[in-house]
Amino acid sequence: MKARVTVMLKTGVLDVQGEAVRRALGTLGFEGVEAVRQGKVIELDLTATDRAKAEDEVKAMCEKLLANTVIEKYSVELI
Template sequence: MKARVHVMLKNGVLDPQGEAVRHALGSLGFDGVESVRQGKVIELELAETDAAKAEESVKAMCEKLLANTVIESYAVELD
């Protein structure tokens, strides 16, 4: 089973990478971009076949390692 984790900074947390991308887009002539938030996607290939167990396991991975839950939020997708 494949799991995909989307990790983003929480609202209100300064995103310097997103701001740099927004500025660069403006410099390239892409006007009207008011805000950019940059995140990351982590793909995991799991041996688990039970979706509920897989989701529980991936959430535990996020809480312990994959996301800094103080400043980041995450969402889990299973395929």
């Protein structure tokens, strides 16, 4: 089973990298971009066969390592 974790900065947290990308896009002629939020996607190959257990385990991974829950939010998708 595979899991996909998407980690993004929480609303209200300044996204310095996203702002740099937005400015760079404007420099390249893409003027219609008002805002950019940058995050990360992590794909995990799991040996678990129980979907509920796998989702709980991946959420625990996020809470302990994959996301800084003070400033980031995450979502888990089993694929």
